Amino acid sequence: MKSHLCLCAGLFSLTLAGCAAHKKPLIPVPTPPAPAPAPAATTPAPAKPAPTRRLPKKPATPAVKPPTPPPPPAPLSVLLPPATNRQYLRELDQLLTSARATVARASRQPLNPAQRETLERMQSFVSQAAATRDNDPATALQLARRADLLGQDLLRTLPK
Numbered sequence: 001m002k003s004h005l006c007l008c009a010g011l012f013s014l015t016l017a018g019c020a021a022h023k024k025p026l027i028p029v030p031t032p033p034a035p036a037p038a039p040a041a042t043t044p045a046p047a048k049p050a051p052t053r054r055l056p057k058k059p060a061t062p063a064v065k066p067p068t069p070p071p072p073p074a075p076l077s078v079l080l081p082p083a084t085n086r087q088y089l090r091e092l093d094q095l096l097t098s099a100r101a102t103v104a105r106a107s108r109q110p111l112n113p114a115q116r117e118t119l120e121r122m123q124s125f126v127s128q129a130a131a132t133r134d135n136d137p138a139t140a141l142q143l144a145r146r147a148d149l150l151g152q153d154l155l156r157t158l159p160k
Helices: 002-022 082-107 113-132 137-157
Strands: none
Touching: 082 113, 082 137, 113 137
């Protein structure tokens, strides 16, 4: 029996040695699972749009009419008594005639820079007076008086 035991032990040791030569473990070791194969072409997942927040609806506002502009003021000539208005217009016409005559005379002569400036101011007053004649005779009269005064000063500086 002793031989029988020796034989079994020898066979067992050969089995162990043979296994060690092949480096196979005697006890199976669990291996980790193989990774899943990657897809051939990877495309990024589409980005989800940011969630939108709905704003509360504004209540409908009724259409508001823009305010109507006030009517233009009545011309001053309407507010003046008729006799005063006629007097202003008569004097205005005389002053404008005189100022225009001075402008015509001065325009035909050589002028120095100061005289030229006076002539231009006169012409400006004459055109403003003519423009405001019908709506504001009092202002037109004041402008015509200024033009006439400038004209008188200009005539004094011109050669005779």
